[in-house]
Amino acid sequence: MSHQAIHVMVGILTDPTGRVLIAKRPEQVHQGGRWEFPGGKLKPTETPEQGLARELAEELGIEVRSSRPLIRVTHSYEDRRVCLDVRCVLAYTGVATGREGQPLAWQYPEELDPAVFPAADRPIMTALRLPPYLLITGDDPARPDAFLNRLTRALHNGVQLVQLRAHDLDDESYRRLAGGAYAVCKAHGARLVLNRDPARVADVARHGLHLTAARLALTRVRPGGAGDWVSASCHTVADLSRAAELGLDYAVLSPVQRTASHPLTSPLGWQGFAAWIEPVSLPVYALGGLTAADLSIAYAHGAQGIAAIRSLWPRD
Ligand SMILES: Nc1nc2c([nH]c(=O)n2[C@H]2C[C@H](O)[C@@H](COP(=O)(O)OP(=O)(O)OP(=O)(O)O)O2)c(=O)[nH]1
Numbered sequence: 130m131s132h133q134a135i136h137v138m139v140g141i142l143t144d145p146t147g148r149v150l151i152a153k154r155p156e157q158v159h160q161g162g163r164w165e166f167p168g169g170k171l172k173p174t175e176t177p178e179q180g181l182a183r184e185l186a187e188e189l190g191i192e193v194r195s196s197r198p199l200i201r202v203t204h205s206y207e208d209r210r211v212c213l214d215v216r217c218v219l220a221y222t223g224v225a226t227g228r229e230g231q232p233l234a235w236q237y238p239e240e241l242d243p244a245v246f247p248a249a250d251r252p253i254m255t256a257l258r259l260p261p262y263l264l265i266t267g268d269d270p271a272r273p274d275a276f277l278n279r280l281t282r283a284l285h286n287g288v289q290l291v292q293l294r295a296h297d298l299d300d301e302s303y304r305r306l307a308g309g310a311y312a313v314c315k316a317h318g319a320r321l322v323l324n325r326d327p328a329r330v331a332d333v334a335r336h337g338l339h340l341t342a343a344r345l346a347l348t349r350v351r352p353g354g355a356g357d358w359v360s361a362s363c364h365t366v367a368d369l370s371r372a373a374e375l376g377l378d379y380a381v382l383s384p385v386q387r388t389a390s391h392p393l394t395s396p397l398g399w400q401g402f403a404a405w406i407e408p409v410s411l412p413v414y415a416l417g418g419l420t421a422a423d424l425s426i427a428y429a430h431g432a433q434g435i436a437a438i439r440s441l442w443p444r445d
Contacts, residue, residue, distance in 0.1 A: 134203055134212040138181040139168035141199055141217045141257065142189075142225060148235035149257060150225055152188070159209070160247040164234075166215070177214055188231070191223035197428045200256045202410040204249030215253055255378050256412040260289035261424055261434035263381065263414050265324075267442035270295035270306055275445070277309050282443040284317040292339050292360075292381075294324040294438075307333050322360060327352035337378070342368055351376045369409045381436050382406065384417025389439070391417075403430040 142150040151164045167188050171180035182193045196216040203212045227233045238257035243250070264283050270276050280291065293310050295303055303325055311334045314321040320336035327338050337358030340348060345361040345368060353359050361372045363380045372380045382405065384396045396417060397405065406413045412433035419427070420440035427435050 132210065134210040136171040136180075137168055137211050137213050138171050138177055138184055139166045139213050139215040139253070140181050140185050140193070140196065141166055141215065141253075142185075142191075142221070143217070144235055146237075148237050149241075150189075151234050151236060151241070152227065153232040155229075155231065159206075163247050164245050165247065166250070166253060168213075171214070177216070181216055181218075185218070185221070188228055189223075189225040189233075190228045191221045191225050193218055194220035194222065198431050200252055200410075200412055200433070201407060201431065202249050202252050203408065204247075204410065206248075211249060213249055213253070215256075252410050252412065256433060259379060259412055259433055262288050262421060262441060263290045263292060263434060263436040264288045264441040265292045265294050265381075265416075265436060265438045266310075267438045270298050271302070273306055273309055276306065277313055279443045279445075280310055280313050281317075283441060284313065284319050286441075286443070288441060289319045290322070291319055292322045292324050292436075294339075296324075300325075300329050304330065304333050307335065311335060320358065322358060339381075340377075345371055345375075348375060363413075366405055369405060369411070369413070373409050373411050377411065379412040379414065379433060380409070381414045381416050383415075383436075385415045386418030388418045399426060399430045402432070406431055 150167065152167050154161050154163050154165050156162050167185060169184040171177060181196060185191055185193050196218045199215045199217045201212060201214050225233065241254050243254060291314055293307055295306060298306065307323055311321050322337035322339045323330045323333060323335045324339040338353045340361040342362045342364050351359055358378045360379045360381060361377055363369045363372055363382045369380055382402060384391060384394055385402050387396050402415055414434055414436040415427045415432040416436040419435050419437055421435060424435055
């Protein structure tokens, strides 16, 4: 098998209700009969944007006006290796139709069934389900009422994914706080991920688990159940590879910028962030000295979104 990955441009079209466009591959081609996100092979003379525009014009009859990176996925099939360069189409003209006779469908990201897509598409589906902002909880977990009040305000501000980080609490206090935080998140349609030893929160209601970098290094098997989103804190290329090998759903890479809490740690910067995540087929949040206003620059460097404590955790 050739080790050179085939560069494939893939486009995500979203309708006003949040459904994404999928198409059925013809039976006779590679991965035939499976559903896919529209796209095709990049030609050597094209930029990624040109290749995406050409493929979507040929296959769907639309003209792409703007797009942004979503994720890159490298995957080895038995007979070939592909690099799916996935972009969200932000604006286009025309009406998408199956120009090559292929059936089309619009589905909500939560409805997409991985079993009917090529194996390489799993991280794309996860990326489509994950929101742009990840709140890591801050002060002050020892005062549950004040803490849950702040959490509620953060959710009102639009946060949809929360990592409950409270390393100073003992297990019992953490579990109690998690119960309250889960109820608040559920009531707001948000997801709660527990940053604690999975064995100590096995029976605590949640939407997922988060591994510290230290715990990631000790983990041999993906923890949690089938319904859990499992993530990890990463500070090195090796951490990112490990998170991918364990089959985790997403990673949080830091520090991108210098932070008040770690002033002496040298930051990755956006170029460093982009270079580290490029070979990793996982959605990766950027963390460290960032605010919600950094979302566009984060997207431009391939991030899933922004993770933050300080800038997303409301003050009293
Ligand atoms: N478009 C698309 N291709 C995918 C997805 N997932 C996945 O593994 N692939 C693989 C299947 C193929 O090996 C490759 C895409 O090549 P293709 O055959 O569609 O390319 P193309 O439209 O340029 O077709 P052709 O000119 O080679 O006939 O990427 C996906 O979601 N969308």
